[in-house]
Amino acid sequence: MKRLTIFVAGGLVLAATPALAQEAADPNVEVAYILNTLLFLIGGFLVMWMAAGFAMLEAGLVRSKNVAMQLTKNVALFSLAAIMFYAIGYNIMYPSDGEWLVQDYIGSPFPKSIDDVGSADVSGGYSAGSDFFFQLMFCATTASIVSGTLAERIKLWPFLIFVAILTGIIYPIEASWEWGTGWLDDMGFSDFAGSTLVHAAGGWAALAGAIVLGARKGKYDEKGGVNPMPGSNLALATLGTFILWLGWFGFNGGSQLAMGTANDVADVSRIFVNTNVAAASGAIAALILTQLLYGKVDLTMVLNGALAGLVSITAEPLAPTQLLAIIIGSIGGVIVVFTVPLLDKMKIDDVVGAIPVHLFAGIWGTLAVAISAPEVLVAQIVGILAIGAFVFISSLIVWFILANSVGIRATEEEEQVGMDSAELGLEAYPEFGKGSQFV
Amino acid sequence: MKRLTIFVAGGLVLAATPALAQEAADPNVEVAYILNTLLFLIGGFLVMWMAAGFAMLEAGLVRSKNVAMQLTKNVALFSLAAIMFYAIGYNIMYPSDGEWLVQDYIGSPFPKSIDDVGSADVSGGYSAGSDFFFQLMFCATTASIVSGTLAERIKLWPFLIFVAILTGIIYPIEASWEWGTGWLDDMGFSDFAGSTLVHAAGGWAALAGAIVLGARKGKYDEKGGVNPMPGSNLALATLGTFILWLGWFGFNGGSQLAMGTANDVADVSRIFVNTNVAAASGAIAALILTQLLYGKVDLTMVLNGALAGLVSITAEPLAPTQLLAIIIGSIGGVIVVFTVPLLDKMKIDDVVGAIPVHLFAGIWGTLAVAISAPEVLVAQIVGILAIGAFVFISSLIVWFILANSVGIRATEEEEQVGMDSAELGLEAYPEFGKGSQFV
Amino acid sequence: MKRLTIFVAGGLVLAATPALAQEAADPNVEVAYILNTLLFLIGGFLVMWMAAGFAMLEAGLVRSKNVAMQLTKNVALFSLAAIMFYAIGYNIMYPSDGEWLVQDYIGSPFPKSIDDVGSADVSGGYSAGSDFFFQLMFCATTASIVSGTLAERIKLWPFLIFVAILTGIIYPIEASWEWGTGWLDDMGFSDFAGSTLVHAAGGWAALAGAIVLGARKGKYDEKGGVNPMPGSNLALATLGTFILWLGWFGFNGGSQLAMGTANDVADVSRIFVNTNVAAASGAIAALILTQLLYGKVDLTMVLNGALAGLVSITAEPLAPTQLLAIIIGSIGGVIVVFTVPLLDKMKIDDVVGAIPVHLFAGIWGTLAVAISAPEVLVAQIVGILAIGAFVFISSLIVWFILANSVGIRATEEEEQVGMDSAELGLEAYPEFGKGSQFV
Amino acid sequence: MKLIIAVIKPFKLEEVREALTGIGVQGLMVSEVKGYGRQSGHTEIYRGAEYVVNFVPKIKIEMVVADDRVDQVIETISTTARTGKIGDGKIFVAGVEQAVRVRTDERDEDAL
Amino acid sequence: MKLIIAVIKPFKLEEVREALTGIGVQGLMVSEVKGYGRQSGHTEIYRGAEYVVNFVPKIKIEMVVADDRVDQVIETISTTARTGKIGDGKIFVAGVEQAVRVRTDERDEDAL
Amino acid sequence: MKLIIAVIKPFKLEEVREALTGIGVQGLMVSEVKGYGRQSGHTEIYRGAEYVVNFVPKIKIEMVVADDRVDQVIETISTTARTGKIGDGKIFVAGVEQAVRVRTDERDEDAL
């Protein structure tokens, strides 16, 4: 896979340099090592920031009686991901040769250690710790996607159990197929920063959960009517979207994986430009489309549109020209506007629109790679299907087991009073209006 | 102009290095290229973050019935700027030789392409894509300034049409006079990071809009009384201010345009220090002054004061000592405290105080350059007047045409129920109090 | 002290290079200079961002009638710190040889100048301006800690007077003992990024203030009952926590103080990883513990837990393995859950839990250094006691003088109507519910 | 005419409103109140401190109806709002002497 | 004494209050309510789903006045609050038996 | 039965509630109102502009009690809520004809 070969190549070249690295090292190799590592660190903290973005976006789109719970879930899932990915996930995702349990399909789980203090291996091209840090954030993102869809009705602990399994096992396995140089990578599948590996995967897990969990009480009535349950704080939702937009420069830009050469940093620049304009055009597409369809702009759709634009460009943010990036992003925005109501028709209750944004736009983005590289089309389809099937089915099984053991759904009364009072015994906004409880 | 000459100089030096760049390139030239580009990328994402800052600041300072609209405008204007600046703005602003329509006054509009994948031109000194990314953010900032002033009464679409013209044509033209090495640059005008080119320009466009649009109903009564319409969420307004403060390090620091030498990075450090202390002293000045004038501190003025401090130091954040930066910033804070009520006396309704902060402090900052470099005084005055006249008059014309064609003002009833319900059919805080609608 | 010796060492080595720096300079020395400086700049703006984190955390945890005041205090204290640290603090903290008033105990106060424009001294290893910028942010952080504890009842101006003394004198003196290569450094005390120097110090100052100030009216009743006064906006509190989490990468990572070698950047990576996982495990520990103790999760404790994890790892974020970092962080989370109610039992009213998070976890973190380096145990204890005694007693004296001169406490009625209406004459959320005023 | 004041559990509002529309009630006013009553008094824990929750969120419905509608309205509200659990709420009836429709200046029964 | 309850459109509050002060009304209480009536029932679209808006934000004004003031107060409110458009609101009058000014313990008319 | 409406200063609520519970009042409703009265009219400054604050936040307590409790309740509220400063509030009493406890369908005095 493009990303890794860069590496391996790099690795080979560098292999020339003596073992006990930096002292003797060719100064430029060391500078490249520093700059590559720096890219991971900056990219990593920007993607970490996306965790706050998801938290704000979701807190803004749920009703106030469920805000504290949504915040709790977001803090907890990010924390849990950090621990699970360290404990088993990272090594399942990046098995060294001989560390596969099932060659190219399943890596072996155990904590992988990073460089010891003060002993960088310059021949690696970048610091192992910075790579771990960067990759962890992608794992956490996958989990963040799930929490939004299932908001306002799922119990805290069963949700967290699922998160542990998703971040410790499901995500690392499917991601290893491509980024761990597994079978999809061999096959030529291309997913630069994770339209499928991260976003569609999160979307599939969310979809499985939504099906097992069912819709919020009162969301859909017998006669097929849909009762909107407006988000309680669109300022937060907008803030969350801007945070995600910012974090995405780290998400896509960092996925260049190297900044030690002029070409790499120029490519990172190109990625920044394409990522930004894809988000912008996704937002504009939703802006115009909601005006045309509904006679007025829907801010929540515009926010989803920007995110869909970002997801769409994530599979290939480098190759497209700005014009192509605009087209890819706009189509992402269009997808959201049409599929949000579609899900409602299917009575699949996705509170924040995560499935249209991450799953549907993720699939589109993965296919769109073929616009720049037609030869990969088949591999793209195989990858979309294989990862979709694996994540969806395994998630479905986990959700099903949880539903039939501990149970995943809050009682009707808990749902009525809200998860905050029911499960946390507090309120996010104790002094503000209680509109959510009646209108 | 200082910035550009650095470049040109750099360019010349580098010109020595062979065409097919990095392979053969002198390692330090390549490292400098990477570091210069990195400064643009970091600076760029920090300035992009300012778009969120404006959104939060404005959302916090409008009444809750207009919050969703204000958020919509901010997301939309940033997105629109990205597309317009790509489509025509960037090339109007940075015409290569022979690309001027009117030499040194108006560049020719067409999309400019950035480096192809994996083919950096090291002799450029930095990646074209990173420069585009960085410059785009300044263009978007100019538009962000306008939305705040005109809040709570302007219709969405006419506003967006103006934004398209401002970011695609008006800003690029006036900015080209200086940063595109046009006539003002030749003349010796100095505006390091855009006190005039960005902030005052945005302020002039806002002022023109406020005049054509008129004040909010009920803001000013016959007997010259002013009815404050307090912002709905000062926590958001404060968050927005902190975001802008953070982003400003990218705004001013990135405008050093180079980080490839020890001197450049030391200068960037100096800029960070001065930028921070100017903001701090602007805030403190407003804090003390509101206490003295009104017998109590006004948080909204303190926030405006910090921003005015930032705008004031933006024209020359490098040359001043910290002490001078403190003086320049404090005066910015003082200007705000005195000019906010002044505008009210003139019945110019600036909802968030953008005109005092960006226009008045911007002019002050531009003049203050002469404290460090007296020889530029005349050029500064010419620049302030020329850009002021051009942006104000062209904006006035555009607003006037819009007002007399599609119309720019919401109806009285729409204004009463709020732009959110009227134009978007939703509310930003559906469950919280509705105080805005009566008290 | 480890940090400084690196330096001095570095300095010596570099001393070899000719005086009139970069032209002649060994390219790698210059590149190292740039990268070291860059680390300070990135670290610095990330820590500056923490000021926004504290503002949001505190604004979210106070009742709405005190939100605007809390925001005002946070903006003002950060601004004041910038000016005081420049005017006297920085030089008191980092006296050059011969600049000590009392050798190794008290430096002499006067503004220290940073590099002139375009004249970097490469032999310094990093730009003086970037160091000033980075160190300033630590000083401001110390003050931010205090504002949360004393919220909802302390008057604005006396609080700001204390902040000026804390940031200008108290913090710089105690910090000079270690980071200014004073007596604690000579003694072998080790505090990598400031568990004691910054966090515990802030906590001690807050504790002194809380004692002199007394609890909020109605917080504790005669019969030893505790009346919770729930925070008004947990979404803001969570946002603040995420901001702090992000900023902490700059706080701890930047404290490596160098990025010019592969080893340094690999260490920074290791610090990022440990910092993140310590925060995560602090949050998880609080999550599990509140569930076990109270039968339900308390979001505010989870947020405090994450911060306590961060404070705990701050004294030594480099040496521990991830597993050890997890243990250190979790214990931080446990400490918070047990000490928050403990303070209430002692009728010490800490509105946001800053004392458990910064003081108690800070002490723990400082002791935990001995896990990696047993030999420092004694020095750690001496450092904790010495700095604790100095900061607590000097703060107590200042608070006492203020209380008995200008007075520090709002009147009962001001407290009842809230600091916002009473001292600022405005409201943070004028349109939302007024629940705070009755339930 | 009578003013009927009903305090009910928030989540019952939609049902009650529909039921009232069903029997031809043409207008009403809804507001949020904090209720104190037998249901009050459960304890919560916040940051480790236990405290008693005295006030429970309730919805107050006010409507003015013609005298002959009163019993039916009471009947409708109390059956729809009833869950049998403590805290279901109360219905009160008071006399109203005049009513005016602002738009048309219609009076009394015509104004309802 | 009578308790006058007026439901009006929010943006009319300031005008009505001024008019009432003008005729010497010395005190009143204002609260936010959600109104249901003829005006209700328009539809909105949120994220592509249509729904009916049943409740409209209204302002409720309550004041106790001496019997002889009632007609004038009604007159004043209804003329000031009238826009002629549906949803202008209602005015109701009920009897009040006692009034107390807490500060002074004055009673009845003196307490108003 | 009587409906007692009391408008008090917000910070007095907890005291008043306790006092009422003390004398055996079993239930009541609390809501936020904006009050206009003699206390109104102080000026504030926002962004340099002076303006008059007409509405003061108040708490409205409503409770229905048996006729023979009325005087005691009034007494309790007015003594507890009194600070002697302007704006202490008012207490009004109106007649109630019926009361129903939704949960049990108990009527009148039994329903309180």
Ligand SMILES: Nc1ncnc2c1ncn2[C@@H]1O[C@H](COP(=O)(O)OP(=O)(O)O)[C@@H](O)[C@H]1O
């Ligand atoms: N005497 C009263 N006057 C006014 N409101 C009352 C009275 N008694 C109860 N309420 C209201 O009715 C609600 C339910 O009453 P409560 O005693 O809790 O349960 P139940 O009605 O099932 O006995 C209370 O929350 C309060 O708002």
Ligand SMILES: Nc1ncnc2c1ncn2[C@@H]1O[C@H](COP(=O)(O)OP(=O)(O)O)[C@@H](O)[C@H]1O
């Ligand atoms: N019978 C009623 N009892 C109490 N409030 C009413 C009643 N009828 C109407 N209202 C209030 O008056 C408001 C306006 O009434 P509506 O029927 O919408 O318009 P109009 O008064 O112009 O006919 C409603 O929103 C509701 O709050």
Ligand SMILES: Nc1ncnc2c1ncn2[C@@H]1O[C@H](COP(=O)(O)OP(=O)(O)O)[C@@H](O)[C@H]1O
């Ligand atoms: N006639 C009235 N009807 C209804 N509420 C009233 C009336 N007069 C006063 N109030 C309420 O009582 C509150 C206190 O009254 P005010 O005149 O300010 O002080 P005081 O009661 O001490 O004279 C007012 O804010 C208002 O809410």
